[in-house]
Amino acid sequence: MRIPALYEKKTWQRFFAGAVCGGLISWIIFAYMYGEYQDAQIIHISKQAKEIMNLKQDIDIWKKDYEKLNEENKKGITLQEINVKLLNAERYKLDSLRKYEIEKGAKHDINHLIAKEISTVYESRELIKRTIENKVITIDEKRYRLEVRGLYLLYTNLDVEVSMRFHEE
Structure with missing residues (x-):
């Protein structure tokens, strides 16, 4: 007994050709969606990094002002x-x-x-x-x-x- 050669039948050839084309199309769609998602994430992370940088600068400014005010207050306290x-x-x-x-x-x-x-x-x-x-x-x-x-x-x-x-x- 012998296994029939399926590669000669047109229905099986169409099935495999459809599976390969579907796989390629789905891979292209996946790559596009993943790329768009990654672009959105990069933009979001960049915005957050800029915001963090600005907040750190603000904190430094506030710290300097706070330390300056503390020094002025220490100098201003007198014996009563x-x-x-x-x-x-x-x-x-x-x-x-x-x-x-x-x-x-x-x-x-x-x-x-x-x-x-x-x-x-x-x-x-x-x-x-x-x-x-x-x-x-x-x-x-x-x-x-x-x-x-x-x-x-x-x-x-x-x-x-x-x-x-x-x-x-």
């Missing part, structure tokens, strides 16, 4: 108030008037710092401490010296905590 607190007034049995006078005297020594920039005050904190500690106070013929226990710079306020001790010569 100085508070001095005597911690151990009870130990030396000082009345409130003497305590007030001691606090006022210490505050008077560093009062020149008001309206100075915060950065300047921060940099001169050791000088502030020495200024307060070098002052000798005489109460009832006894000599005392102030000692700085804490120096706090809170935004625009300078808080100084001091304590008294006997002055040894």
Whole structure:
């Protein structure tokens, strides 16, 4: 038994010719549609890349402006108030008037710092401490010296905590 030769029949020849032509036409349609789709994607990605570039430039401009404003604001902050607190007034049995006078005297020594920039005050904190500690106070013929226990710079306020001790010569 033998397999019949199908290539001699016209119906099979037409079928294969149609399949090949259909395959070519479908491949051409696919290539055209894929090309159009890729062109649209390239255009879309190009637009997005340009938009990203513009937004990055805007962000850089905003950052520079923001940093500039921050620097200006830092330079503009000044010391507004100085508070001095005597911690151990009870130990030396000082009345409130003497305590007030001691606090006022210490505050008077560093009062020149008001309206100075915060950065300047921060940099001169050791000088502030020495200024307060070098002052000798005489109460009832006894000599005392102030000692700085804490120096706090809170935004625009300078808080100084001091304590008294006997002055040894």
